[in-house]
Amino acid sequence: MCLDQSSLNGKLLLEKYKYLKPLGKGGMGTVFLVKDEATGRKYAVKATSADARGRREQEYLMKAKEISGIPFLYDWKEENGVLFLVMDYIRGKSLKDHTRKISQTKMIRLALSLCKILKNLHSQEPGIVCLDLKPGHILISPFGKIYLIDFGISAYIGEKIEPYGTKGFAAPEQLFGTRPADPQMDLFSFGKIMAFCRKGRKWSRLDKMMKDCTKTDLKERYQSIESLEKDLKKEAGRMIKKQAMLLSLGLFLLIFCFGAIEERKDSMKDRIGDQKQKIQDCLFGDLNSAPDYILARQYLKDFQGKDSEIARYQRLLNCLENKEKILSWKQIWKDLEHCRKRKSDLYETYFLVKVYLSCEKQLTPYGNSAKRAWEMLERAEIEESMKQSKEPWDAKIEEQKLWAAFRLADDGEMQYLDQWGKKQIEKAKTQEDKWKIYQRIAAYLEGKGEDPGRMYETFLIDYPSYGDVYIEYGIYLCRHNQWKKAREIYERGEKNAKLTGEKAKALKGKLGI
Helix, strand or coil, X not given: CCCCHHHHCCCEECCCEEEEEEEEEECCEEEEEEEECCCCCEEEEEEEECCHHHHHHHHHHHHCCCCCCCCCEEEEEEECCEEEXXXXXXXXXXXXXXXXXXXXXXXXXXXXXXXXXXXXXXXXXXXXXXXCCCHHHEEECCCCCEEECCCCCCEECCCCCCCCCCCCCCCHHHHCCCCCCCHHHHHHHHHHHHXXXXXXXXXXXXXXXXXXXXXXXXXXXXXXXXXXXXXXXXXXXXXXXXXXXXXXXXXXXHHHHHCCHHHHHHHHHHXXXXXXXXXXXXXXXXXXXCCCHHHHHHHHHXXXXXXXXXXXXXXXXXXXXXXXXXXXXXXXXXXXXXXXXXXXXXXXXXXXXXXXXXXXXXXXXXXXXXXXXXXXHHCCXXXXXXXXXXXXXXXHHXXXXXXXXXXXXXXXXXXXXXHHHHHHHHHCCCHHHHHHHHHHHHHHHHHCCCCCHHHHHHHHHHCCCCHHXXXXXXXHHHHCCCHHHHHHHHHHHHHHCCCCCHHHHHHHHHHCC
């Protein structure tokens, strides 16, 4: 679906976003740049058909919200048969438009980043197969971070798919529709992307990986993204050792030539200090760049055991990437407590909170990790310079706090969720924004098997003319066979507000009104 963007010039979209310029279009939608008139922040908006496929893409983006390297979905709305998806605006070029030659080392880093994104997608419940991997759908930010965009033809693993895809990148069994959606289809496209970046050069071991990705015989093709990632890591390790040997030789010659042997000890101390700073920059990120765990892992591997702080960082990074290799979770808790008690900047705080929350299950025997995360986020300070950065730190911190509040609510401590909701509602400027906050908490309560009715009723006390709430409340009641109450809510809505749209029509028909 391609929207006529000329009709949007100078207009507000969804009553709050000002249209700026087109970003691209394809068979499944049109993408353009907008600016939030209230905050001045820019977003990318995809306009696609409000049909089953369009809603599926929204569903995939919602499921992938916690996956680094996939644009965050902030908002969505249907208008006149068009579904608008409001996402992160990723500055940078696509791999297709990347004109500079990509070295073998850079290709490995890029490939490992893409592996991580795909591994997280494939491991969702149910797993998501991209099905449209190609250079034009891989964005590289100015700081080198990789993003995967466009899930217009994606499918869940095992689903029957239509014969659709980009020739030259889609697997043959995908183009002919002979198999249900399978991660091996993404692996075929992965190999084609590597071949595209190679541009005719020889890449020794990488050439074999490309061939093993694109075998037509599925038994000979890589069976999973993990198996490809394992081979890429081996090759990365081999290259790092080679570079380390060359670096050591260069240092030796430098010392020998200038007769500086007596200063070697001090210079090595300085080097370890510099290396520690590089590790921190890669682990946490800063104003100029996002975290780069691949590079951080390389530095940590070189200096592991030479400094207690570096060893601690190695263990904490393993928590995020290799939980199965953690030998002592008690030690991890001690590491986190050590870091928590000192004054950390926001970048390190954000990293530590990710460890606390993503490893909550393993850390439970040693303390309340969700409460620790909440406390750290409560005292986190966003400096003035950070407010000017491209990263939406306010939103990121509040998302982490909500995650912690949900975890605490699971243990019966609802006061944190209530506190978060109250604060966000006070900050929200429109009824629609306030409703989204209520809606998230209501969805959580329903998911827990609790009645979210109090959230609907509380909102309607303050905003009795907001029609969408009556509709959502009625749909919830129908799902739980409370037909009489659902009818009462709908009639109340018709009295106090204007109930329009497809959802209202469907609900009215279901209730026999």
